[in-house]
Amino acid sequence: MALCMRKSPKLINLLKYRMGLFDMITPCFWNSTSSHHQEFPVKAPIAHNLGNPDKDLSVKTTLFSACRFKSTKPEKQLNSLNDADDNKVLDFPGGKVRFSPKMTFISESPEERTQCYRVLDDNGQLILGSNLVQVGEELAVKMYTDMITLQTMDTLFYEAQRQGRISFYLTTIGEEAINIATAAALTADDHVFPQYREPGVLLWRGFTLQEFANQCFVNKADHGKGRQMPVHYGSNKHNYFTVSSTIATQLPHAVGAAYALKMDRKDACAVTYFGDGGSSEGDFHAALNFAAVLEAPVIFICRNNGWAISTPTSDQFRSDGVVVRGSAYGVQSIRVDGNDALAIYGAVHAARKMAITEHRPILIEALTYRVGHHSTSDDSTKYRPVDEIEWWKWARDPVTRFRKWIESKYWWSSEAESEFRSSVRQQLLHAIQVAEKAEKPPVADIFTDVYDVPPSNLHEQEKLLRETIRRHPRDYPSDVPA
Amino acid sequence: MATIVGAATALSASKSFDSRKLHLPSRGSLSVSERKGSFLVVRSDGSVVHKAHRAQKLITNAVATKADSSAASTASKPGHELLLFEALREGLEEEMDRDPTVCVMGEDVGHYGGSYKVTKGLATKYGDLRVLDTPIAENSFTGMGIGAAMTGLRPIVEGMNMGFLLLAFNQISNNCGMLHYTSGGQFKIPIVIRGPGGVGRQLGAEHSQRLESYFQSIPGIQMVACSTPYNAKGLMKAAIRSENPVILFEHVLLYNLKERIPDEEYVCSLEEAEMVRPGEHVTILTYSRMRYHVMQAAKTLVNKGYDPEVIDIRSLKPFDLHTIGNSVKKTHRVLIVEECMRTGGIGASLTAAITENFNDYLDAPIICLSSQDVPTPYAGTLEEWTVVQPAQIVTAVEQLCQ
Numbered sequence: 070m071a072l073c074m075r076k077s078p079k080l081i082n083l084l085k086y087r088m089g090l091f092d093m094i095t096p097c098f099w100n101s102t103s104s105h106h107q108e109f110p111v112k113a114p115i116a117h118n119l120g121n122p123d124k125d126l127s128v129k130t131t132l133f134s135a136c137r138f139k140s141t142k143p144e145k146q147l148n149s150l151n152d153a154d155d156n157k158v159l160d161f162p163g164g165k166v167r168f169s170p171k172m173t174f175i176s177e178s179p180e181e182r183t184q185c186y187r188v189l190d191d192n193g194q195l196i197l198g199s200n201l202v203q204v205g206e207e208l209a210v211k212m213y214t215d216m217i218t219l220q221t222m223d224t225l226f227y228e229a230q231r232q233g234r235i236s237f238y239l240t241t242i243g244e245e246a247i248n249i250a251t252a253a254a255l256t257a258d259d260h261v262f263p264q265y266r267e268p269g270v271l272l273w274r275g276f277t278l279q280e281f282a283n284q285c286f287v288n289k290a291d292h293g294k295g296r297q298m299p300v301h302y303g304s305n306k307h308n309y310f311t312v313s314s315t316i317a318t319q320l321p322h323a324v325g326a327a328y329a330l331k332m333d334r335k336d337a338c339a340v341t342y343f344g345d346g347g348s349s350e351g352d353f354h355a356a357l358n359f360a361a362v363l364e365a366p367v368i369f370i371c372r373n374n375g376w377a378i379s380t381p382t383s384d385q386f387r388s389d390g391v392v393v394r395g396s397a398y399g400v401q402s403i404r405v406d407g408n409d410a411l412a413i414y415g416a417v418h419a420a421r422k423m424a425i426t427e428h429r430p431i432l433i434e435a436l437t438y439r440v441g442h443h444s445t446s447d448d449s450t451k452y453r454p455v456d457e458i459e460w461w462k463w464a465r466d467p468v469t470r471f472r473k474w475i476e477s478k479y480w481w482s483s484e485a486e487s488e489f490r491s492s493v494r495q496q497l498l499h500a501i502q503v504a505e506k507a508e509k510p511p512v513a514d515i516f517t518d519v520y521d522v523p524p525s526n527l528h529e530q531e532k533l534l535r536e537t538i539r540r541h542p543r544d545y546p547s548d549v550p551a
Numbered sequence: 552m553a554t555i556v557g558a559a560t561a562l563s564a565s566k567s568f569d570s571r572k573l574h575l576p577s578r579g580s581l582s583v584s585e586r587k588g589s590f591l592v593v594r595s596d597g598s599v600v601h602k603a604h605r606a607q608k609l610i611t612n613a614v615a616t617k618a619d620s621s622a623a624s625t626a627s628k629p630g631h632e633l634l635l636f637e638a639l640r641e642g643l644e645e646e647m648d649r650d651p652t653v654c655v656m657g658e659d660v661g662h663y664g665g666s667y668k669v670t671k672g673l674a675t676k677y678g679d680l681r682v683l684d685t686p687i688a689e690n691s692f693t694g695m696g697i698g699a700a701m702t703g704l705r706p707i708v709e710g711m712n713m714g715f716l717l718l719a720f721n722q723i724s725n726n727c728g729m730l731h732y733t734s735g736g737q738f739k740i741p742i743v744i745r746g747p748g749g750v751g752r753q754l755g756a757e758h759s760q761r762l763e764s765y766f767q768s769i770p771g772i773q774m775v776a777c778s779t780p781y782n783a784k785g786l787m788k789a790a791i792r793s794e795n796p797v798i799l800f801e802h803v804l805l806y807n808l809k810e811r812i813p814d815e816e817y818v819c820s821l822e823e824a825e826m827v828r829p830g831e832h833v834t835i836l837t838y839s840r841m842r843y844h845v846m847q848a849a850k851t852l853v854n855k856g857y858d859p860e861v862i863d864i865r866s867l868k869p870f871d872l873h874t875i876g877n878s879v880k881k882t883h884r885v886l887i888v889e890e891c892m893r894t895g896g897i898g899a900s901l902t903a904a905i906t907e908n909f910n911d912y913l914d915a916p917i918i919c920l921s922s923q924d925v926p927t928p929y930a931g932t933l934e935e936w937t938v939v940q941p942a943q944i945v946t947a948v949e950q951l952c953q
Contacts, residue, residue: 260702262698291735292734292735292737293733293734293735293737294735294736296732296733296735297733297734301733303733303734303735303737303738304737305734305737305738310698310701310734310738311730311733311734311735311737311738313725313726313729313730313733314725315721315725315726318694318721318722318725318726319694319698320691320694321690321691321692321693321694321695321697321698321722322694322695322697322698322701322726323698324691324694324695324698325694325695325696325697325698325699325700325701325702325704325706326698326699326701326702328680328683328695328698328699328704329698329699329702329703329704330702331680332654332680332681332704333703339698339702351688351690351691352690352691352694354688355686355688355690355691355692356691356694356695358686358688359685359686359688359691359692359695362686363683517736518731518732518735518736519731519732519770519771520731520771520773520795521731521739521793521794521795524822524869525869525872526869
């Protein structure tokens with residue numbers, strides 16, 4: 070749990086008074102982990118607390134601004150300006166900035182788009198000169214087999230929905246590399262806040278096929294007790310926070326979790342996923358901003374798959390994708406080929422290290438393509454050409470690409486492939502059968518967990534409902550235990 | 552004064568030991584056996600003999616508008632005097648001392664001490680991380696609080712003004728209230744969302760919102776409204792200790808109320824109403840600032856010979872129907888005085904709840920006094936007339952008791 074911070078502030082206050090209030094080398098007690106903030110500006114502009122009735126205003130605001138402006142990077146950079154340049158510098162709140170008599174507008178788009186990190190070419194061959202994080206055989210094979218499992222699960226559950234056996238489903242086809250490779254680069258302690266197209270992360274962490282099926286088929290064994298739509302998985306055991314349908318609301322949650330981890334000084338970070346569409350939500354901007362200001366260890370992973378239901382990215386934003394937004398908020402960012410499992414693995418691995426040791430957020434934009442429809446309620450052929458979908462499905466499949474790489478290392482073979490595929494298919498079919506036959510969640514589960522203990526009005530409402538069911542049994546499903 | 556009358560509902564195990572014993576009849580005597588019939592309410596003419604006598608007896612115990620009557624404080628240790636915002640801070644500080652996972656986040660809560668000084672001094676004591684200044688994005692810092700709560704902290708999110716939390720409605724409704732349920736109980740959200748709301752002195756329409764009417768429908772959250780320094784501190788502590796998300800409504804105009812509160816630790820119950828002034832003729836249900844308008848009207852009413860029972864409902868979601876019900880069964884007349892708008896306010900829900908549950912006990916239709924369905928005007932005179940005034944309350948009681 071969180072360390073008790075009572076003693077340290079007292080000690081530091083004592084030190085402060087001993088060393089004199091204007092001695093600037095007193096650290097702020099919360100910022101103990103940032104090792105690179107050793108000195109900070111003596112003449113930090115004081116623009117706050119103008120209405121503060123405090124008597125020792127100047128003292129407090131000097132200390133206040135000393136703590137406040139400690140981590141403003143641009144200020145630190147310009148500290149190295151030499152005196153001769155002093156008359157070319159303005160110091161408004163926020164730090165010193167050079168002025169220029171020439172009126173220039175920053176271009177709305179860079180001359181060249183931000184480059185994309187990739188290490189495997191389309192044929193699964195390592196690109197010469199790439200710097201990558203090594204992946205051993207065991208890890209690589211697990212990554213590959215989990216990708217196949219994810220693909221098979223998606224296919225079978227999608228079909229089940231089409232057959233009317235579940236009400237809803239959405240697939241991750243085309244984004245398997247992002248799902249599995251990011252999960253592989255994280256540890257079990259990292260808190261994951263998914264959007265909804267990341268079941269692969271849960272799969273990697275050990276959620277069983279049966280558990281997936283239970284949630285989709287909404288039976289009694291579902292961890293969510295039948296309260297959420299299919300695909301809205303959640304498991305506190307696996308540090309995978311229950312999916313909420315609302316777009317991008319999980320981004321601030323991740324920042325909050327990172328804040329908690331930072332307070333507790335855990336060796337873990339928060340990770341959150343969202344799509345290109347999600348980056349338009351207000352929560353995205355505020356979350357990135359917060360994370361930067363807070364210096365929170367959180368990784369923001371954007372699955373830029375080109376489509377937000379029927380809205381292409383050209384109608385979603387006019388910036389160079391999502392990666393450029395990072396610098397707007399003071400967040401380090403990288404663009405990665407989302408269909409290259411090794412590149413993703415490497416980027417997330419590096420990002421995680423940075424996030425935890427340097428206490429900073431990182432933005433990763435993974436470029437990819439949403440091969441499937443948005444969900445079972447969508448038919449994407451209505452707004453995009455079929456051959457585009459087919460091309461991405463066959464020619465740019467991330468799973469095939471990774472397979473070519475592991476096969477080239479003799480860690481996989483076509484026999485292993487067919488064997489694994491049929492085995493996992495059997496397991497899934499079995500899981501579906503079991504899930505379908507299992508008991509449904511009872512009526513009591515409608516009323517529990519709204520609060521920690523059901524209040525009287527809910528007790529009443531439950532009684533009423535049970536009475537109604539008893540009186541009109543034919544109007545209610547017979548397979549739901551009362 | 553604050554009193555914990557009546558049994559708590561099963562919602563939370565609160566340690567509500569009330570050190571101030573009041574000179575009030577015990578719960579038992581106020582029960583159904585007191586079904587009246589014998590007291591017909593009086594007009595301002597004659598036949599007021601035993602009424603007046605009764606009324607006189609109660610004037611000495613009548614609670615003044617400022618909650619510092621001598622009767623209650625003599626019953627226990629002297630305690631200490633403070634203002635409502637200081638009481639909130641005291642409660643907050645005690646909880647932060649007691650539990651290291653309690654943290655505060657909001658705009659200007661850190662070194663500035665909060666717009667209403669509720670968090671003053673806390674940042675210096677606990678550090679910038681535990682009393683966190685956030686950028687201006689209500690939806691997102693509420694979301695951040697939710698994420699932190701799910702990860703094991705107990706955050707208190709401060710909205711600078713309740714109205715700003717409208718931006719946080721998405722997070723509060725779709726995530727805060729819901730995630731414990733939709734996750735099958737796997738993740739809990741012990742968050743407290745608090746802030747000042749209500750009509751102030753010419754703050755303009757956007758800063759005079761009554762958010763309790765909008766939030767009351769959200770399943771999964773609890774709502775309480777404080778009105779005195781005593782219950783402010785007690786409710787703050789209870790809200791922090793609760794495992795459920797709690798929204799604590801404060802009022803902009805009540806922050807400088809002074810009262811003497813006990814030195815020893817106490818916690819109020821989140822689900823109980825407060826009996827402000829027991830009576831026999833009519834039940835007046837109110838909360839927050841309107842409590843003071845009601846008490847002012849009560850003085851006038853007592854002079855006119857009426858004996859109103861005033862209950863500060865305090866718990867806006869769920870309603871304390873036990874206390875309210877017992878009162879209705881005794882007086883058979885209900886007047887609700889609220890600051891919410893007419894349509895869809897707390898009063899509207901309360902009217903429905905009472906009618907549904909206690910219809911047989913009512914001798915007259917329930918009267919609900921609320922603000923009109925208009926945005927609060929800036930002009931002082933106009934603003935005054937959108938808020939229920941004591942004169943209206945007196946008229947309503949007279950009408951009810953005809």
